[in-house]
Amino acid sequence: NAGVTQTPKFQVLKTGQSMTLQCAQDMNHNSMYWYRQDPGMGLRLIYYSASEGTTDKGEVPNGYNVSRLNKREFSLRLESAAPSQTSVYFCASSRTSGALYEQYFGPGTRLTVT
């Protein structure tokens, strides 16, 4: 049982380049999330998808777009990367939305934008 998987694990981009971070879960969860974690900071929610076909902005959505491709997959796209987007990105999923439902996290993608 893989849980939540993320690709790639590491990525270096130049300013202005674009890329898509991939996330997939095999737990038949309805809700999926993208967070970023910066040094000395807690995790901050970028976007979430309460259920297949819906997406909503979180606390720090600027500079990102998301796609809920199907129930399993939720991707995060950086259209024009900026150094301020250097961070570790975590994808998470839960049975449904709401704090009562435990969120399961992937191992993270470490992104550096030069």
Added chain:
Amino acid sequence: DQQVKQNSPSLSVQEGRISILNCDYTNSMFDYFLWYKKYPAEGPTFLISISSIKDKNEDGRFTVFLNKSAKHLSLHIVPSQPGDSAVYFCAASRNSGYALNFGKGTSLLVTP
């Protein structure tokens, strides 16, 4: 503005002793609180949670205490083990909400 605060960036405890990790919050609308544990190069994993209708929740060696009037919660680990060395994040939310508001984390080191 940080709504969930973990004011101790790090804590060192001897094996077998009690570890106490603290967390304060500012939003009185929060009614559900969680602790997550994170090892290096891994994603956070859920540890324990508490609803605002309770003041204590226990799961094995882990106990979370909630003081609503002080807007304060704490995680007690007894006895502490070297494998507990990790970063611990406090998070808070409204039951009906979706967003988890995380603190900055406390790095716990349990020494043999």
